[in-house]
Amino acid sequence: MGALYSSFPDNERSLMNHTELPRLLSPEQFEEHRQRDDILLVDLSAPATYVQYHVPGAVFMDYAWIVRVEQPRMGLLPVPERMEHVFSAYGLSPETHVVAYDDEGGGRACRLLYTLEVAGHRNYSLLDGGLRAWANAGHPIDTEIHWPVPGRFTPEPDYEPVATRQYILDHLSDPDVVLLDVRSRGEYRGEKLYAQRGGHIPGAVHMEWTEAMDRDRDLRLKPEPVLRDMLAERGVTPDKTVVVYCQTHHRSA
Known part of the structure; x- marks a missing residue:
């Protein structure tokens, strides 16, 4: 579709x-x-x-x-x-x-x-x-199925935003790099396993991805000052390189 x-x-x-x-x-x-x-x-x-x-x-x-x-x-x-x-x-x-x-x-x-x-x-x-x-919010909704008009897209891959396993290993002790785990607290603690091993990457801080959503405003993101404060409490600040991860890079996206 x-x-x-x-x-x-x-x-x-x-x-x-x-x-x-x-x-x-x-x-x-x-x-x-x-x-x-x-x-x-x-x-x-x-x-x-x-x-x-x-x-x-x-x-x-x-x-x-x-x-x-x-x-x-x-x-x-x-x-x-x-x-x-x-x-x-x-x-x-x-x-x-x-x-x-x-x-x-x-x-x-x-x-x-x-x-x-x-x-x-x-x-x-x-x-x-x-x-x-x-x-x-009362905006119009639709039920008609829409189909794409194909074209030609040529990707120009840029992997700079991607943190590889080697990058993580090389920066585990780097004070300028913050690892942010956005899975559930149970996954972070190793109490829930969805992989071969439980727990988190050494040194990673935790903030579940849903904490960024405002449930009183229909899942909009919380206001920027609120998010900045939440992140700063975890050591995630603008001067740091931040690597966000979850299980499959769905929640961390």
């Missing part, structure tokens, strides 16, 4: 310069811009949810299409050839601005944006609060 948000053919696309969109888009901000012809709106909700309702014009993307599994390693980035195949199927071009959302608070949507960053495409935004915030 899926489709370009805009229905304009390529030869009729506007040549006007669009206002640059922020990385984090509130539902109200997106309502002002959702008719733009350069936007590709991607829904990474559960398939049944997308069929039931979604933001008007959204295309569906299966989360499995942007992860790679090599047992026992889960949640790896797709290889460049896979990036090219998937993003070409969605008609992605250098001018496309991707807006992503899901129905769980942003985990799957952010994983898509992280993958785009590594693929060399940096025109993207997250719809704050996702489908829940959009619908509960």
Whole structure:
């Protein structure tokens, strides 16, 4: 399932310069811009949810299409050839601005944006609060299934945002590098095992990913000052290199 948000053919696309969109888009901000012809709106909700309702014009993307599994390693980035195949199927071009959302608070949507960053495409935004915030704010919803207009996307992989195992080993005692574990407290303590061994990387601090969400505001991110204070309490400050991890880089995205 899926489709370009805009229905304009390529030869009729506007040549006007669009206002640059922020990385984090509130539902109200997106309502002002959702008719733009350069936007590709991607829904990474559960398939049944997308069929039931979604933001008007959204295309569906299966989360499995942007992860790679090599047992026992889960949640790896797709290889460049896979990036090219998937993003070409969605008609992605250098001018496309991707807006992503899901129905769980942003985990799957952010994983898509992280993958785009590594693929060399940096025109993207997250719809704050996702489908829940959009619908509960009274914005229109849609039930029509949209299909993509394929194109040709050539990735330009940039792995600078990726921390390898060797990087972690080399910086375990580095005071300028903070490891942030965003799994559940039980996983962090080794009480819940979803891998061959339990516990956490030595020296890692903990903040469960859901703590960043404001449940009183339909899973929007908490205000920036609040998040900065929460992170600072754990030693995560702007002067540090921060490596965020979970089990499959879903929650940590």
